Amino acid sequence: MSFRDFLHNLASLPKTFRDSFVRHGRPTTDRTRSQMVMSNVFLHIHSTRIHRYTLRKTFTFGLGIIAAASFFILLVTGVLLMIYYKPSVALAYDSIKDIQFIAPGGRLIRNIHRWATNVMIVSVLFHMARVFYTAAYKETRSFNWLIGIVLFVLTLGLSFTGYLLPWDQLAYWAITIGSNIAASPRELTDLLGITPYFDPGGLMKTLILGSEEIGQEALIRFFWLHCMVLPLALVLFLSAHFWRVRKDGGLSRPDNISPEELEGIEQDEDANSAFDKAPQKTYGLMCLVRGTSPAVGRGPQDTVPSWPTLFVAETALFMLTLAIVCILAYFFNAPLKEIANAAVPENPAKAPWYFLGLQELVSYSAFMGGVGIPSITLLGLALIPYLDREKQSLGHWFDNSQGRYVATASLVYATCVTVAMLVFTVKFGWLRNWFPHISQLVILLINPGTVLVALFAFWSLRYMIKFDSTRIAAIGLFTCFIVSFVILTYFATIHRGPNWGFYWMPSQWPVH
Amino acid sequence: MSSFQRGQCIQGKWESISRRDFFGVAAAWSAATSMGLALIGLVKFPIPALFPDIARLFKIGKPGDYPVGTEKIFEEKKVVVIRDQEGLYAISLTCTHLGCVVSRQANRFDCPCHGSKFDSIGRVLSGPAPKALPWLKVFQLPDGKLVVNAARSVPTGTKFVVT
């Protein structure tokens, strides 16, 4: 008997295994489709049904998913790179060479890691801009915007710490500059004459480097941050970020959605007839408390099950990201210069491109460009949802024609002002060229960077008064900062050469 | 809302708080405070107690090695030692802007990173550097050898008089 059972069990093994894995059967009905999402620990970070507006390609452009996909690619390739990488001053450079030239597939893996970094930075920036311009940071979503800012800082931190690890000239001198930016509050404490007693800049630098110079201690600390602390923190905050998207009621969407906006998007006829009247929300005892939850009073009109539509979209975006990264990695190698040499600076010593806008500001004043303006910017970004609380319809790019007008006008204004400022500084220099003995305090307060910030603040304030709207002022300011950031980054990447001098093209750099 | 309510100030009068709630609140705050203090203690852990990388004090030879007019660059230490009529002095070659190594030009020091320029005794001529290249302490050991202390700066113009 039991032998027959055994044979029978053996024969039905595939089926019983599948049934044990997915207990509710194939996702062929709405019920099992929901269960597919609900009963899986990884999928249930999604809600079981999503609004059709969420699937509009031109609403999110899939940017958050692309950022997440590139982060996942970075995790996998990063873990692989760690097999060969050795975080030691004597061995690091050679181990990178081994990866690039000897390990099977090593070149591709290292290149993918480098390119996925770039894709992640770009998509995170664009994602932030899309959230801002669609007003998706408002009301229930303010806190998720804050989590987003933390993710943004962590992303930049990861790329900064990763930059040192190859231990080549590029790495060494970029991090020299970076770590001295951390020490630049000394510019201020020196002026006040209190550095010997109170030296936050010095403390920050020794914390980062574990020493006064970049050496073994610094390399280990960067390795520790890059491979342990920051990825872990990013995963934690990312989980919170996704969970909040769901708990804040799904993606933001307008109060009144016109049928044209939903044209061509999958729909579920049953959803519109399931509840004619607003249903009670009854999915769990823990919800039997007073207070509102975001979806109360709304039926499932215009929603579709997440399985499979959403997951197909997400998988497609992942494959797209992977394809882009692989193609770039196949054709363009990650840079690797000569081994780090503490006696001879790389000239010009440039940070990775996304920090070059800051490096341009740093070449006016170390403290203002490296600490002052970035802190003001981050603080400003973080406070947006708390300072702009105007009620409005969410989920439309630039809100309406007024928003579009202000964004365009600000784009033009910021372009003119930034280009004019760069042309002026390159042609005529700045205060120290005219008054060699001028106090550093004046330069610290009045330099091209701070002047730009002041001009933008003024512009935005004018809008606030003219249109009597904090949202309009926010659009003006955000646009100015983004445009200026892009122009400065472009300028420092292309037009700055040896001695940070101005050149029309890198091919004109003097050979040395 | 719940039995766990705190004392409240209502129209200038303090509502009393029950003993039980008081102990509850006190316990919660002590837990928070002790964790906070422990965290501050832990933050001290990564502050290095000593800097292992480079010797800040180094010998540069005897005065006889430096006839008037000599100029010697110690690449690894990023210091230039100069001897003139009045004495011997050492200038740091680390740019005061963001730490690149400046290079010796005819009568200047130029920084490659953001274009700061310093005159022949280290004062800022142009560029973003906030202050002059520091002069470093030079002294003589009993056996006659000269030593530069790169951790101690002296006012610009302080020369070691060779006897």
Ligand code: HEM
């Ligand atoms: C590691 C970086 C990040 C990843 C992987 C990420 C991922 C995502 C994803 C997948 C979504 C769903 C919607 C979409 O794709 O647009 C989302 C929504 C959101 N993100 Fe991010 N994000 C990141 C950084 C940020 C940043 C820098 C901000 C802003 C400061 C931000 C703020 C938000 C907000 C407010 C939402 C809700 C939008 C809505 O309801 O319409 N996120 N994020």
Ligand code: FES
């Ligand atoms: S480090 Fe010398 S000018 Fe910036």
